[in-house]
Amino acid sequence: MKISTYLTFGGQAREAFAFYQQALGGTLELFSFGQAPDAEQFPAEYHDRVMHVCLSLGEYRLMASDTLPGEFCGGAPYEGIKGCSISLHPDSVAEGERLFAALSEGGQVVMPMEKTFWAERFGMFTDRFGVSWMVNCETP
Known part of the structure; x- marks a missing residue:
């Protein structure tokens, strides 16, 4: 079994992962909400947000996504990354x-x-x- 870290951002995932790749190296794979087959279900202003990003570093993965408005995320507002390192x-x-x-x-x-x-x-x-x-x- 492998365990990977998955982060959630409030709109900065693309910028953060470009920064992480520059510092750590690795291979980056990124998909936006606008690239999803059912992209029309998401508000147009969120199409550039990251639906999924993965930075592969050998056998390890650092992954993330951006949040969407509350109605798509159980109604909870984004409060930042807390409680882990x-x-x-x-x-x-x-x-x-x-x-x-x-x-x-x-x-x-x-x-x-x-x-x-x-x-x-x-x-x-x-x-x-x-x-x-x-x-x-x-x-x-």
Whole structure:
């Protein structure tokens, strides 16, 4: 079994995933609501929003979509991404520091990259799209 992370955005999925691909690499696959076979059921102003995006990084996937108006989503308004973090485990401290710098650009650093008792380097931040990340460079 594999577990993948699936994020929900309020209209920024396309921009966020272009940013993530630039920092992480990988292959991007994206479909908008306007590309759906039944696109006419969605409000025209939402046709450019992302119905599904997948960033493939080897055997791992980071996926997401944008929200639609409340009547399409059980009536609940979008409240942002809460209560979880994406945790990266790079193979080297240099790669960890590169990823931390790239992905935290324009965001808010919660804990700078530093040595901890469990890792050679560890850091946390919230990116410019409101997604929480951790970078953990384990002790060799």
